[in-house]
Amino acid sequence: MKTIIIGGGLAGLYAAYRLQKAGQDYLLLEASDHFGGRASGWAISETNELELGATWVWKDFNPTLFELLDELGLTYFDHPAGATIYDSKVEGKSILNRPYSAGQRLVGGMPQLIKALVKRLNPHKLHLNQAVSQVTLKGKLLVTTADQQFVGDRLFLAIPPRLAAQRINFQPSLPDDVMSDWSEQETWMAPHAKLIYHFDRPFWRKQGLTGDVISDAGPMFEIHDISDEAGQFGALFGFSSLSPDERSQLTDQEQLEAGLVQLEGYFGSDIRKYLKASLLKDWTQDTFLATEADKLAKGHQFKSAQAVASGAWKYQLRGIASEFSPSYPGYLAGALEATDLAL
Numbered sequence: 001m002k003t004i005i006i007g008g009g010l011a012g013l014y015a016a017y018r019l020q021k022a023g024q025d026y027l028l029l030e031a032s033d034h035f036g037g038r039a040s041g042w043a044i045s046e047t048n049e050l051e052l053g054a055t056w057v058w059k060d061f062n063p064t065l066f067e068l069l070d071e072l073g074l075t076y077f078d079h080p081a082g083a084t085i086y087d088s089k090v091e092g093k094s095i096l097n098r099p100y101s102a103g104q105r106l107v108g109g110m111p112q113l114i115k116a117l118v119k120r121l122n123p124h125k126l127h128l129n130q131a132v133s134q135v136t137l138k139g140k141l142l143v144t145t146a147d148q149q150f151v152g153d154r155l156f157l158a159i160p161p162r163l164a165a166q167r168i169n170f171q172p173s174l175p176d177d178v179m180s181d182w183s184e185q186e187t188w189m190a191p192h193a194k195l196i197y198h199f200d201r202p203f204w205r206k207q208g209l210t211g212d213v214i215s216d217a218g219p220m221f222e223i224h225d226i227s228d229e230a231g232q233f234g235a236l237f238g239f240s241s242l243s244p245d246e247r248s249q250l251t252d253q254e255q256l257e258a259g260l261v262q263l264e265g266y267f268g269s270d271i272r273k274y275l276k277a278s279l280l281k282d283w284t285q286d287t288f289l290a291t292e293a294d295k296l297a298k299g300h301q302f303k304s305a306q307a308v309a310s311g312a313w314k315y316q317l318r319g320i321a322s323e324f325s326p327s328y329p330g331y332l333a334g335a336l337e338a339t340d341l342a343l
């Protein structure tokens with residue numbers, strides 16, 4: 001039996017890894033020119049990537065994920081705890097020893113998890129630049145992209161349910177209840193933008209600060225240290241406080257400069273001396289991950305999408321992306337749980 005996996009983020013790659021280990025046939029189709037999806041990174045050296053998306057894992061909360069990290073030989077460290085800056089419009093700035101509970105980070109950055117999986121998979125089974133537009137069930141499964149057709153027996157949908165409902169034409173159609181459930185399911189974090197600053201050292205640590213900031217006063221509402229553990233390079237990222245519409249009125253450079261001014265206010269003007277590069281990742285601009293509806297999304301919904309459809313697709317389709325997970329919808333751990341349930 002051949003499984004066709006649509007999507008090359010964590011869920012799709014983990015499914016491929018598990019199928020390969022079990023000696024089963026598979027094929028993975030990824031729309032973009034890289035693997036990783038919402039766990040992609042910005043490479044700053046051969047061994048380090050700064051997270052564009054997922055940053056933390058939580059040891060107490062995600063046991064299966066930590067088993068996988070161990071199996072792949074990946075190592076991790078605790079997010080630094082200590083003095084966090086609280087910046088309030090009403091009360092001004094204060095430094096409190098009340099750390100943001102942020103779990104663990106991977107040595108080399110979260111994209112190391114993606115790289116480790118890709119490295120173990122048969123490259124002939126992985127296809128980049130193949131955006132699936134149609135899937136047809138006629139006894140066999142036919143999966144169509146712009147320039148190719150692939151034949152298999154069952155489908156693992158490793159893309160967010162809302163994208164699947166909007167971008168893929170299912171023949172025969174999916175039941176109405178599935179289409180409306182999937183369309184309503186927010187793609188977690190898709191409305192957000194990250195401003196990422198790479199410094200040659202984490203100079204804020206010398207000031208006794210963790211680099212973490214919680215603010216309702218600046219252009220970034222949460223700022224975190226994403227330097228390596230030993231402090232051989234420095235990096236901070238902040239989530240933009242602006243709405244997707246407000247962001248679309250500004251250039252990346254304008255947003256990054258406003259963020260830098262905010263950082264100067266917390267860590268001093270030396271910050272410019274240490275700055276090596278900066279980058280803005282606005283997930284609403286990522287056509288393979290966000291839809292127009294995601295520009296309006298609010299917060300995290302703790303509801304998972306229906307992973308199994310009734311009717312014609314009942315036996316040959318399983319949703320395995322994170323949003324299909326019953327326990328951790330939206331999180332990395334959810335991508336593993338939804339996949340494990342489908343296998």
Ligand SMILES: Cc1cc2nc3c(=O)[nH]c(=O)nc-3n(C[C@H](O)[C@H](O)[C@H](O)COP(=O)(O)OP(=O)(O)OC[C@H]3O[C@@H](n4cnc5c(N)ncnc54)[C@H](O)[C@@H]3O)c2cc1C
Pocket residue numbers: 006007008009010011012029030031032035036037038039052053054055056057130131132133158159160163167168188189190192194283288289320321322323330331332333334335
């Ligand atoms: C800014 C941000 C911060 C986050 N922080 C955390 C965190 O700290 N901890 C945590 O646990 N989680 C976090 N998350 C969530 C986490 O990244 C996701 O839960 C996880 O990466 C989802 O993996 P996935 O494989 O299910 O889906 P995705 O990563 O969304 O992968 C889907 C893949 O499908 C591809 N695709 C889309 N359409 C098609 C098509 N038609 N044909 C073929 N391929 C297609 C996409 O290009 C993409 O590669 C964060 C996410 C973001 C964006």
